[in-house]
Amino acid sequence: xxxxxxxxxxxxxxxxxxxxxxxxxxxxxxxxxxxxxxxxxxxxxxxxxxxxxxxxxxxxxxxxxxxxxxxxxxxxxxxxxxxxxxxxxxxxxxxxxxxxxxxxxxxxxxxxxxxxxxxxxxxxxxxxxxxxxxxxxxxxxxxxxxxxxxxxxxxxxxxxxxxxxxxxxxxxxxxxxxxxxxxxxxxxxxxxxxxxxxxxxxxxxxxxxxxxxxxxxxxxxxxxxxxxxxxxxxxxxxxxxxxxxxxxxxxxxxxxxxxxxxxxxxxxxxxxxxxxxxxxxxxxxxxxxxxxxxxxxxxxxxxxxxxxxxxxxxxxxxxxxxxxxxxxxxxxxxxxxxxxxxxxxxxxxxxxxxxxxxxxxxxxxxxxxxxxxxxxxxxxxxxxxxxxxxxxxxxxxxx
Amino acid sequence: xxxxxxxxxxxxxxxxxxxxxxxxxxxxxxxxxxxxxxxxxxxxxxxxxxxxxxxxxxxxxxxxxxxxxxxxxxxxxxxxxxxxxxxxxxxxxxxxxxxxxxxxxxxxxxxxxxxxxxxxxxxxxxxxxxxxxxxxxxxxxxxxxxxxxxxxxxxxxxxxxxxxxxxxxxxxxxxxxxxxxxxxxxxxxxxxxxxxxxxxxxxxxxxxxxxxxxxxxxxxxxxxxxxxxxxxxxxxxxxxxxxxxxxxxxxxxxxxxxxxxxxxxxxxxxxxxxxxxxxxxxxxxxxxxxxxxxxxxxxxxxxxxxxxxxxxxxxxxxxxxxxxxxxxxxxxxxxxxxxxxxxxxxxxxxxxxxxxxxxxxxxxxxxxxxxxxxxxxxxxxxxxxxxxxxxxxxxxxxx
Numbered sequence: 001x002x003x004x005x006x007x008x009x010x011x012x013x014x015x016x017x018x019x020x021x022x023x024x025x026x027x028x029x030x031x032x033x034x035x036x037x038x039x040x041x042x043x044x045x046x047x048x049x050x051x052x053x054x055x056x057x058x059x060x061x062x063x064x065x066x067x068x069x070x071x072x073x074x075x076x077x078x079x080x081x082x083x084x085x086x087x088x089x090x091x092x093x094x095x096x097x098x099x100x101x102x103x104x105x106x107x108x109x110x111x112x113x114x115x116x117x118x119x120x121x122x123x124x125x126x127x128x129x130x131x132x133x134x135x136x137x138x139x140x141x142x143x144x145x146x147x148x149x150x151x152x153x154x155x156x157x158x159x160x161x162x163x164x165x166x167x168x169x170x171x172x173x174x175x176x177x178x179x180x181x182x183x184x185x186x187x188x189x190x191x192x193x194x195x196x197x198x199x200x201x202x203x204x205x206x207x208x209x210x211x212x213x214x215x216x217x218x219x220x221x222x223x224x225x226x227x228x229x230x231x232x233x234x235x236x237x238x239x240x241x242x243x244x245x246x247x248x249x250x251x252x253x254x255x256x257x258x259x260x261x262x263x264x265x266x267x268x269x270x271x272x273x274x275x276x277x278x279x280x281x282x283x284x285x286x287x288x289x290x291x292x293x294x295x296x297x298x299x300x301x302x303x304x305x306x307x308x309x310x311x312x313x314x315x316x317x318x319x320x321x322x323x324x325x326x327x328x329x330x331x332x333x334x335x336x337x338x339x340x341x342x343x344x345x346x347x348x349x350x351x352x353x354x355x356x357x358x359x360x361x362x363x364x365x366x367x368x369x370x371x372x373x374x375x376x377x378x379x380x381x382x383x384x385x386x387x388x389x390x391x392x393x394x395x396x397x398x399x
Numbered sequence: 400x401x402x403x404x405x406x407x408x409x410x411x412x413x414x415x416x417x418x419x420x421x422x423x424x425x426x427x428x429x430x431x432x433x434x435x436x437x438x439x440x441x442x443x444x445x446x447x448x449x450x451x452x453x454x455x456x457x458x459x460x461x462x463x464x465x466x467x468x469x470x471x472x473x474x475x476x477x478x479x480x481x482x483x484x485x486x487x488x489x490x491x492x493x494x495x496x497x498x499x500x501x502x503x504x505x506x507x508x509x510x511x512x513x514x515x516x517x518x519x520x521x522x523x524x525x526x527x528x529x530x531x532x533x534x535x536x537x538x539x540x541x542x543x544x545x546x547x548x549x550x551x552x553x554x555x556x557x558x559x560x561x562x563x564x565x566x567x568x569x570x571x572x573x574x575x576x577x578x579x580x581x582x583x584x585x586x587x588x589x590x591x592x593x594x595x596x597x598x599x600x601x602x603x604x605x606x607x608x609x610x611x612x613x614x615x616x617x618x619x620x621x622x623x624x625x626x627x628x629x630x631x632x633x634x635x636x637x638x639x640x641x642x643x644x645x646x647x648x649x650x651x652x653x654x655x656x657x658x659x660x661x662x663x664x665x666x667x668x669x670x671x672x673x674x675x676x677x678x679x680x681x682x683x684x685x686x687x688x689x690x691x692x693x694x695x696x697x698x699x700x701x702x703x704x705x706x707x708x709x710x711x712x713x714x715x716x717x718x719x720x721x722x723x724x725x726x727x728x729x730x731x732x733x734x735x736x737x738x739x740x741x742x743x744x745x746x747x748x749x750x751x752x753x754x755x756x757x758x759x760x761x762x763x764x765x766x767x768x769x770x771x772x773x774x775x776x777x778x779x780x781x782x783x784x785x786x787x788x789x790x791x792x793x794x795x796x797x798x
Contacts, residue, residue, distance in 0.1 A: 278678055278698065279547055279677055293698075298697065
């Protein structure tokens, strides 16, 4: 994993307004995972790329390499209909924001995707994505799962949450939904990565679930507000889930299913690929078993997952004490940290009361502090990490 | 795997009568897997060892290394009660025989056990153990298995049989019994390795099953007729199952169960160790999953097992044509081979009629011919291997 990106902490350090606006527009022009578009972006920067794609003179696009005239015409056509200011407004209406590469909240592990890196991410929810992603695991699987699969996904979600890990999934029916619900039931932290706009509810039946995730966790997507999912967008969304997390656990998957694409993507990116076995008589475990006969690691519970993904010290700063000095924490996070008494574990509610903030906000900051190594979780309660009291060194370049 | 032992084929080439009688006696004196006893046997040979253990002068045993006086007294005590001629009679009464190391029927892969090698094997059934063991796989698992485990074990038994593989197990309740039954139902070849005498039925409820295996397959044990199983004998029996076969498949096993001992024994002997996954919510799959998180290979059906264990060409001569010239086949086997028409597949019954023998005898010989590469199985029928018609070379030292 590359250790690029700015030092975290402090207030946002936005890329300039013109670049943000250009990137907002480009999320509606460059399709997720389009490596040609990614290369243009790398070669010309967002502002210049947008200028070329929207210039009245069609020749302006000709300097863009590797695109057929037909394809370029299609992209230019899409570019004409895009209104980035409207995107930003629509995002704000649902409490969302745009997070761009290089900004403080950007999860720099997404840079591992190279030219397939998202142009930017649309994010809903109070927690900061970068911090949450530091200690996150993806739990994915079949939509039409069995009761066994749903049970296991929910148990893994809860178990990972109890161990202070953030669970990332796709908010789909079946395994995804069960994993998110397992986390929420345990009062934990979960991120839904959508294949549509963050203001768009898909699937419809998960409106309430996605709403709860946006309140207690994070809802993330590459596509601008108002975008709808397509089959290819589901597949390409999976690469973001794989890249964002330390590893991907497949709970149930048919032979050659989309969840396996996520898992193999994780493998290619140097993340851990894990699978939960099931009955060999179940077609919904056949894909997982295929994975486990290859590169996947068999896991049966949350403890085994954490044992595996927790091995890389780089991304698990909690194991070695805080990675940031206290005075680089943003004001709300610093207040939450100060709200923790010296030696006893307290529940989220009393932290929130003490810090003068809401329960959801306090929980978001506690998870962030957990990622940074300041606090530890004890069952449902939180306490100051013993190593956090005196530590005050900055570990530059960690991500 | 060592390629020691005599060239197979032809009539039995018995070790002399005195040695056979001494080994028969020693099967009742040296406990299975006793490496000290195995070393004495290697150092002094069976006749001299028996003489020292049964000599009236207690000092005769003192030349045996590494045994305490108390232990030696116990062994000498057992030696006094042993009547090898009676063992051989009792074995003959149930159609059994003694097979000694170095004899034509001895499966030389057992030599891999070193000083824990059985003193000899008591064998019931028409087929020749050495030939059957060439293409064999062990299927083992929990006694108190689930319906899922029983189903899978039976399906694997049948599937392996259909692919011409011999299935070895321990005739216990649960997985073992289901595997044997699956094979028998498919008209296949199965070997039961008992932790007691071959004339002793254990468990009682498997009297009919063990009887059928003795008729259609082989019942094998290290202990002389009349011996009863003990907990340690079950565990030590497992090493014979592991050593006899090309690999061991564990279907269901609790965490730290006896089946895992067999599987790990197989691993140490350079055999394949495989496991069939199940629900992570099932305690009866926990041991298998533990195995699969370590050295074990995940398998979900017979095809995957054969793909794995069939990789070593040495022990699968069928893949390369016959390993013996026809004129070294014993008379009954040669008749069965001649009973096969040139180009069509026929069923066992018509082979038996043509060869002038019983169906069970014909099946036993067909499996033997299959191991030797002369015949191929086509569903329930048998046909001459295309490579078998002209081949007439001897591959010496193969085992």
